[in-house]
Amino acid sequence: MGSKGNDHNCTHCGCENPIWNALKHTLDLTAHTGLASSLAPEPDSESIVFTGGVIYPLKDGNMDDRVEALGIHGGDVVASGSLADVQARMKAKGIAYQTRLLEGKTLLPGLIEPHVHIVQTCAIQGWLDLGAIMELSPEDHAKNRLNPDALKQDQRLRPCYDWNWLKGEIRKNIPEDSSTWILGRMVDPALMPFKEVKGGLNQLTTFHCDLNETGDRVGNLDSIVTQNPLLMISASMHTIYLNTAACEAVYNSNNEYSKELRTKYSTCQEYIEDTHGNLQEKAGMMPAICSIPFKQGLDLLNIFRYINDYFEQASRRGVTLLYDAMMDTFSKTVLKAYDLKHHRNLRIGYVVPYDSKDSKKKADFPVTREAARSFYQAGLKLISDGSNQGLTGYQAQEYCCYTEPPLGNFNFCDPGDTTPTVIPDAYQTTINDAVATGWPLMIHANGDQAIEFTLQAYETALGGCSGLEKRHRIEHCSLLTDSHIQTMKRLGVSPSFLIGHVGYWGYSFEKAIFKDKATRMLDLCQSALDHKLRISLHSDCSVTPLGPLRSMEQAVTRKMEGMRDNQGLFIRDPRQQPILNEAECLSRKQALKAITYDAAWQCHAEDWMGSLQDGHFADLVILEQDPLDERVPATSIRDIKVCETWKGGRKVYANLDS
Secondary structure, eight states: OSSSSOOOOOOOOTOOOOHHHHHGGGOOTTOSSGGGGGGOOOOOOOEEEEEEEEEOOOOOSSSOOOOOEEEEEEEEEEEEEEEHHHHHHHTTTTTOOOEEHHHHHTTOOOOOEEOHHHHHHHTTTEEEEEOSHHHHHHHHHHTTOOOOHTTTTTTBBBBBOOHHHHHHHHHOOOSTTTTSSSEEEOOOOOSEEEOOTTTTTBBOOOBBTHHHHOOOOOTBBBHHHOSSSSEEEEEEEESSEEEEEHHHHHTTTOSSSHHHHHOOOOOHHHHHHHHHHHHEEEHHHHHHHHTSSSGSSHHHHHHHHHHHHHHHHHHHEEEEEEEEOOOOOOOOHHHHHHHHTOOSSSSEEEEETTSSSSGGOOOOHHHHHEEOOOOOOOOEEEEOOOOOOOOOOOOOSSOOOOSTTTOOSSOOOOOOOSOOOOHHHHHHHHHHHHTTOOOOEEEEEOHHHHOOOOOOHHHHHTTTTOOOOTEEEEEOOEEEEEEHHHHHHHHOOOOEEEEEEETTTHHHIIIIIIHHHHHHTTHHHHHHHHHOOOHHHOBBBTTTSSSHHHHHHHHHOBBBBBBBBBBSSSSOGGGGOOBGGGGGGGHHHHEEEEEHHHHHHHTTTTTSSSSOOOBBOOEEEESSSSOOOTTOOOOGGGGSEEEEEEEEEEEEEEOOOO
């Protein structure tokens, strides 16, 4: 775990996938020309008056307003209110419509994921899933659709996630051909058992390779497989782990990065002894990524299939807008190629990496209706530090567990200063230049020192002006102080919280990684609202699964799902799961607003999405239960069945059992 150096181009969280960056050249898109003018036409929408259930239009963010009916036509909302008023409005416009009885179900605006990574997630979807969080596939849903207990495993931690489980999963998938690599994704040492050390540094599970070790020592990848090369990438995308066979394959590969390795290490054994198969940051990871056999690289047909599954998963969970937090030019090309033969069941907004080709074009605001209808750019992305669970978020105090360097990583350091205590000139200059482009910024900052530097950089770059009109954001914004929140309010900067940090990693943070710092500072959602900030909740998929209702639940309950029982199994009974900083729990209305109305605002789409105001897109979701109803247990909000999802007045998903 941890990092041994600082690199502006290092990898962390879901915000940059090194596998995608290294292997995207293997895709052949030469057959797809004229993409922009060849996209599939929008299918016909329906004309319907919904009534007979609970309808929340969320007009102007009003979370208390319930209406009797909602009328849609031509892909847009026509009217909401009493049934008689909606019928009169539809009739006055000469609209012939059908009446749809909701039968007591709840209708809401379509849910929004304000920070995801679409193509980068799909790029390695075919790799072996070695993650701690269970995700049911479309086939799993079909197979278990009449089994509520099986469906309630979705988006929860596996009952058992430890070394023995990992070893078993890999051994079940060893190819017969010893030259074929075993490629694993989402492995997460921070969610494996850890050792608390009184008066010293706590110890997380670590992985290494050593053919000379006898017995089955925890963490030794060579005790799992010796013949086939094994490569696993962490859930934080920060670290790659290799067995000895993979180290040898990397060292002897013909790619340019491996050639550089051989100039640094005279023998493969020197390489292994220095790294132990634990590779960090871009410089360390690229030789391994580029050594993956070409036949196991990215494949266009598989990419399209995984993108299709990704979009279907989003619809199953009520999502109508995905906001991609790092859309590179090649990813855009892939998505446009996908659109040639598939009609997307949702809308996509995105930001591009700062200093990329797309960041040079003139900022175009506000977002137009035509752009918002399908695929629109609304900002630039910068990444200041790493991942807290990957032990690379940049901190003001050292981590409470062993990692190197002990403060984590900051990505914009001045020469000769890898652990800055004052804002680096390199960072301030970058933010000044980025703000000057006119684009809104999304800045990834996890650690409290990274957040401090980011707020200082914003303040100088804004020059006394407010950033509210641009809706500048801080992404993840994990470890906050009250002073940070006050500064954000003054600067007009808003936070988007990766709330899964609390639900999935909260226990590890509190007991092993940060101790009381996590209790006091992690994801201060309620404090942000108390200071009149507008917040959103996101998944950072693939770091945590797509699922706004799950995000809503974790923000409302703040249950630490990573606590284990005496047998080392994750505790499944929410009544036994402790709460992390109960004062920061959101109300149901606050959390729902953060995945609809305010999420749309942060994504520059509130004129068309996030509420069901007259003239807005008819993007909506129909739920079996009302998430605002206190009779629905707060710990079951993620289990509320999505009966239907609609985009632009067209049903794009229907649960077969609804």
